Amino acid sequence: MRTADAPPPARSARTLPLRAGGEQERGAGIGFTLLALDGAARRGRLTTAHGSVETPAFMPVGTQATVKAMTPAAVAATGAEIVLANAYHLMLRPGPERIAAIGGIHKFMNWPGALLTDSGGFQVMSLAELRQVTENGVVFKSHLDGSRHELTPERSMAVQEKLGVDIAMALDECVRYPASPEDTRRAMRLTIAWAERARAAFPLLPGRGLFGIVQGGVDRNLRTECARALAAIPFDGFALGGLAVGEGHELMIQVVAHTTPLLPAEKPRYLMGVGKPEDIVAAVAAGIDMFDCVLPTRSGRTHQAFTRQGEINVRNARHADDPRPLDPDCACPTCQGHSRAYLHHLAKSEEMLGAMLLTWHNVHYYQELMRGLREAIVAGKLDDFRAAFAERRAQGDIPPLN
Amino acid sequence: MRTADAPPPARSARTLPLRAGGEQERGAGIGFTLLALDGAARRGRLTTAHGSVETPAFMPVGTQATVKAMTPAAVAATGAEIVLANAYHLMLRPGPERIAAIGGIHKFMNWPGALLTDSGGFQVMSLAELRQVTENGVVFKSHLDGSRHELTPERSMAVQEKLGVDIAMALDECVRYPASPEDTRRAMRLTIAWAERARAAFPLLPGRGLFGIVQGGVDRNLRTECARALAAIPFDGFALGGLAVGEGHELMIQVVAHTTPLLPAEKPRYLMGVGKPEDIVAAVAAGIDMFDCVLPTRSGRTHQAFTRQGEINVRNARHADDPRPLDPDCACPTCQGHSRAYLHHLAKSEEMLGAMLLTWHNVHYYQELMRGLREAIVAGKLDDFRAAFAERRAQGDIPPLN
Numbered sequence: 001m002r003t004a005d006a007p008p009p010a011r012s013a014r015t016l017p018l019r020a021g022g023e024q025e026r027g028a029g030i031g032f033t034l035l036a037l038d039g040a041a042r043r044g045r046l047t048t049a050h051g052s053v054e055t056p057a058f059m060p061v062g063t064q065a066t067v068k069a070m071t072p073a074a075v076a077a078t079g080a081e082i083v084l085a086n087a088y089h090l091m092l093r094p095g096p097e098r099i100a101a102i103g104g105i106h107k108f109m110n111w112p113g114a115l116l117t118d119s120g121g122f123q124v125m126s127l128a129e130l131r132q133v134t135e136n137g138v139v140f141k142s143h144l145d146g147s148r149h150e151l152t153p154e155r156s157m158a159v160q161e162k163l164g165v166d167i168a169m170a171l172d173e174c175v176r177y178p179a180s181p182e183d184t185r186r187a188m189r190l191t192i193a194w195a196e197r198a199r200a201a202f203p204l205l206p207g208r209g210l211f212g213i214v215q216g217g218v219d220r221n222l223r224t225e226c227a228r229a230l231a232a233i234p235f236d237g238f239a240l241g242g243l244a245v246g247e248g249h250e251l252m253i254q255v256v257a258h259t260t261p262l263l264p265a266e267k268p269r270y271l272m273g274v275g276k277p278e279d280i281v282a283a284v285a286a287g288i289d290m291f292d293c294v295l296p297t298r299s300g301r302t303h304q305a306f307t308r309q310g311e312i313n314v315r316n317a318r319h320a321d322d323p324r325p326l327d328p329d330c331a332c333p334t335c336q337g338h339s340r341a342y343l344h345h346l347a348k349s350e351e352m353l354g355a356m357l358l359t360w361h362n363v364h365y366y367q368e369l370m371r372g373l374r375e376a377i378v379a380g381k382l383d384d385f386r387a388a389f390a391e392r393r394a395q396g397d398i399p400p401l402n
Numbered sequence: 403m404r405t406a407d408a409p410p411p412a413r414s415a416r417t418l419p420l421r422a423g424g425e426q427e428r429g430a431g432i433g434f435t436l437l438a439l440d441g442a443a444r445r446g447r448l449t450t451a452h453g454s455v456e457t458p459a460f461m462p463v464g465t466q467a468t469v470k471a472m473t474p475a476a477v478a479a480t481g482a483e484i485v486l487a488n489a490y491h492l493m494l495r496p497g498p499e500r501i502a503a504i505g506g507i508h509k510f511m512n513w514p515g516a517l518l519t520d521s522g523g524f525q526v527m528s529l530a531e532l533r534q535v536t537e538n539g540v541v542f543k544s545h546l547d548g549s550r551h552e553l554t555p556e557r558s559m560a561v562q563e564k565l566g567v568d569i570a571m572a573l574d575e576c577v578r579y580p581a582s583p584e585d586t587r588r589a590m591r592l593t594i595a596w597a598e599r600a601r602a603a604f605p606l607l608p609g610r611g612l613f614g615i616v617q618g619g620v621d622r623n624l625r626t627e628c629a630r631a632l633a634a635i636p637f638d639g640f641a642l643g644g645l646a647v648g649e650g651h652e653l654m655i656q657v658v659a660h661t662t663p664l665l666p667a668e669k670p671r672y673l674m675g676v677g678k679p680e681d682i683v684a685a686v687a688a689g690i691d692m693f694d695c696v697l698p699t700r701s702g703r704t705h706q707a708f709t710r711q712g713e714i715n716v717r718n719a720r721h722a723d724d725p726r727p728l729d730p731d732c733a734c735p736t737c738q739g740h741s742r743a744y745l746h747h748l749a750k751s752e753e754m755l756g757a758m759l760l761t762w763h764n765v766h767y768y769q770e771l772m773r774g775l776r777e778a779i780v781a782g783k784l785d786d787f788r789a790a791f792a793e794r795r796a797q798g799d800i801p802p803l804n
Contacts, residue, residue: 064751066748066751069755071755093751094747098743102725108741109744323504337474337512339504341500342504342512345496351466352471352758355754356473
């Protein structure tokens with residue numbers, strides 16, 4: 001567990017580990033070391049300006065520079081080594097200059113670990129009004145106050161650089177699902193052009209990296225074209241974007257399994273916005289190293305808890321008198337100290353502590369899932385892990401007490 | 403700081419310290435030891451079934467069995483040794499039987515320290531609809547669902563006993579302020595009659611105590627009559643109720659200073675629902691040992707922070723770029739890890755972490771204030787403390803940068 005008392009991370013290029021990729025001479029970027037393989041699944045380690053990250057890794061989402069309802073110390077206590085924030089939101093409020101003046105996003109939010117920001121492409125698509133996409137970039141109105149903004153690949157890089165993130169994402173164009181083949185192809189090719197501009201604009205700094213984002217919808221040919229084009233650009237890692245947008249688990253995993261072999265094996269791979277525990281397990285088996293999703297945190301604010309035996313809603317009356325924890329096998333503070341009956345009471349009473357305790361439990365559950373996956377890969381037993389995981393999830397919640 | 407790992411409290415009457423009062427032979431009730439005096443101010447120690455409490459003490463309010471926006475570990479980390487909950491709320495939801503079945507309120511809310519419940523008298527007055535007061539008790543409709551309930555002195559004792567609290571409060575009748583002399587007198591005399599019934603109904607248990615509540619509005623003669631009548635009943639402590647309801651600081655302190663000498667010196671005195679830092683300091687000087695108030699927690703949810711130099715609202719634009727903590731002299735985790743600029747951002751973004759961090763800071767501020775008062779009494783320097791406290795509070799917030 002990280003604490004605020006940890007020594008400052010090494011900033012000298014010489015102290016960085018050798019990168020698995022071919023750009024060690026540059027002395028810049030993040031490190032990635034593959035430690036073990038099990039089929040297509042990979043066990044690795046990222047090295048950033050703010051510590052290392054064991055992969056496969058799940059990044060809790062801290063959109064507005066806070067993982068909702070959790071203190072940074074609680075996030076670290078779950079085992080999370082990297083969190084995600086959103087350049088779109090922070091660009092609009094409080095503004096990257098303000099965060100830079102405070103000393104960067106790590107100091108701003110008191111998070112000493114690694115941090116990745118999304119570029120804003122997805123948020124412009126999903127949140128902003130009146131967006132206009134041109135070759136140059138995207139013009140949109142803020143969802144906060146209607147003010148007009150322009151986001152270009154270069155502006156997105158400048159914002160993320162000012163924030164001082166460990167991993168920046170290239171600006172991409174996301175299309176809604178379903179989209180026509182023409183729209184999907186056009187957006188994918190624009191994403192490639194923007195990726196080249198992003199790489200040129202983002203500085204080479206030790207411990208700081210830039211990922212490109214593969215688009216192309218659910219069309220394998222478009223995914224192939226995009227992955228090959230991006231693989232030729234010296235990114236520090238590659239993300240799969242435009243998935244988990246409504247296409248369903250099977251199709252998503254098919255696209256993932258199709259795309260990962262097209263990406264450089266020595267670079268980390270990040271499946272954006274995914275997902276349910278089942279999605280993560282299948283995507284790890286298909287060669288993904290990094291994930292983010294609002295599910296554990298958002299569910300925590302809607303009374304939903306993840307357990308090894310499936311999801312439960314603590315508002316359900318069956319929990320009102322249940323003295324047992326959410327998950328008898330869970331070591332999180334919520335399960336160690338609080339009964340379902342108490343969590344039910346907090347939910348019915350709309351007390352903030354209910355959201356706090358459920359969020360902590362859910363993020364802990366996700367980190368525990370990732371620990372299990374990492375151990376299984378090292379042991380060469382990912383298939384066994386997947387079978388046991390699926391069997392237990394299918395059991396459903398523990399039976400009620402009489 | 404208490405932790406959940408602390409050994410279970412001693413339950414045997416023999417292991418309880420001798421009580422300052424005259425009922426040691428009973429082997430029941432809570433202990434209270436006077437350690438030092440400074441004028442009318444008292445430095446003492448309560449001994450309960452769930453640990454000791456250094457006085458003067460401030461009890462954070464956990465109305466619904468949760469100190470809003472704080473984990474029990476965070477509450478304990480501020481130095482709080484006793485919290486307050488409300489029998490009225492818990493009687494209506496989740497019900498005392500449910501809490502008893504879980505193992506009592508301490509286990510229910512995972513709070514290992516001492517706990518006091520208000521009897522419900524004040525809440526029936528302020529929250530319930532269609533209340534009807536008779537000699538027997540009060541009939542009212544629940545503010546939650548309109549269901550009809552009756553609260554008698556005996557029922558209130560049964561509820562608090564089922565909850566398993568360390569300190570129960572006798573049922574009183576509160577009148578609104580201002581009230582006519584006739585209404586105030588009638589309610590005060592009913593409160594005395596109910597106090598006798600409460601004492602008869604509440605069991606004698608080691609480490610568990612019952613306090614009577616002095617009523618009588620701002621009429622000194624009525625306060626005298628009530629205090630003398632209650633002092634003749636073997637309570638474990640005495641509260642002053644019906645204050646901080648609109649009468650103002652000066653009048654409140656006058657009534658307090660008038661009443662405390664009428665109460666047994668060897669028993670703890672609790673000023674209910676008080677208050678602002680200035681109120682607490684003045685009331686300690688007038689001989690009060692215990693306080694509770696929603697101010698630190700409620701303020702934390704409305705962007706207000708207490709500092710040694712007065713209150714501030716972090717939503718104010720002057721904090722947007724301020725890298726300094728709320729209070730440069732504060733050792734709480736909020737001030738140790740987070741700038742005003744970040745707290746301002748959380749407030750503007752309506753992020754839950756803002757309420758969490760401000761509440762933690764405010765409860766820490768109140769506990770620090772009580773530590774200062776306790777040390778000043780022991781040193782015989784309460785007057786100096788009061789002067790320095792008033793001077794610094796009058797300074798106002800630290801000047802803006804630039």
